[in-house]
Amino acid sequence: MMQERPPYVRFELQTVEYRDNNGNAQFRDEERILITPAGSKDVHIARAEDWLANKERMARDNPPKYNSAWVQRFRSDFELWRKGHQVPEHGTSIRSWPVASPSEVKRCLDANVLTVEDLAQANEPALQRLGMGGRQLKDKAALWLTERAGPGQAVQQVEALKVENAALKERIDGMQETLHEMSQRIAELPKARGRQRAAPEHDDRDVIR
Numbered sequence: 001m002m003q004e005r006p007p008y009v010r011f012e013l014q015t016v017e018y019r020d021n022n023g024n025a026q027f028r029d030e031e032r033i034l035i036t037p038a039g040s041k042d043v044h045i046a047r048a049e050d051w052l053a054n055k056e057r058m059a060r061d062n063p064p065k066y067n068s069a070w071v072q073r074f075r076s077d078f079e080l081w082r083k084g085h086q087v088p089e090h091g092t093s094i095r096s097w098p099v100a101s102p103s104e105v106k107r108c109l110d111a112n113v114l115t116v117e118d119l120a121q122a123n124e125p126a127l128q129r130l131g132m133g134g135r136q137l138k139d140k141a142a143l144w145l146t147e148r149a150g151p152g153q154a155v156q157q158v159e160a161l162k163v164e165n166a167a168l169k170e171r172i173d174g175m176q177e178t179l180h181e182m183s184q185r186i187a188e189l190p191k192a193r194g195r196q197r198a199a200p201e202h203d204d205r206d207v208i209r
Contacts, residue, residue, distance in 0.1 A: 093114065
């Protein structure tokens with residue numbers, strides 16, 4: 001089952017006007033976050049710190065009301081942006097997708113589908129914005145991701161099976177050794193009993209004499 005994709009977020013400084021204690025107009029820069037669901041043109045703007053703090057509280061609720069991995073990523077991106085670094089795209093950028101034609105890349109960017117992962121999980125509104133052939137593009141993205149992940153996952157599974165089989169073989173060898181020892185002991189029991197019956201009895205009178 002496909003997992004829900006996080007929204008796109010970006011940050012910017014916006015100049016806002018406020019009034020000081022004397023009623024005079026003043027201006028200051030505020031850090032804003034712009035949130036856009038993948039494949040959507042809708043943009044929600046909020047004060048960055050307030051929005052992130054609210055999502056962090058929601059992620060700590062029991063049960064969680066927001067994806068904690070997403071908000072951790074957003075917080076990390078926010079700190080990168082504050083330090084003047086470029087916020088990375090999370091996923092395979094549509095711009096660098098090797099199997100997409102220039103026109104397909106442009107269609108995805110125009111529909112605000114920025115990564116192959118988002119294209120592979122595009123919802124109906126996003127598919128409508130992609131236009132004719134959008135569903136085929138989505139299927140191509142899903143197939144490409146599956147094929148790209150397949151060999152690596154297969155190797156990991158094979159290695160895990162090797163480790164599991166080695167541990168299982170070691171356990172079986174240990175059990176067989178234990179069973180062999182028990183069989184030897186059981187086989188020796190009649191001999192030991194025979195030796196006990198054949199042992200001569202001591203006569204106390206001989207001892208006294």
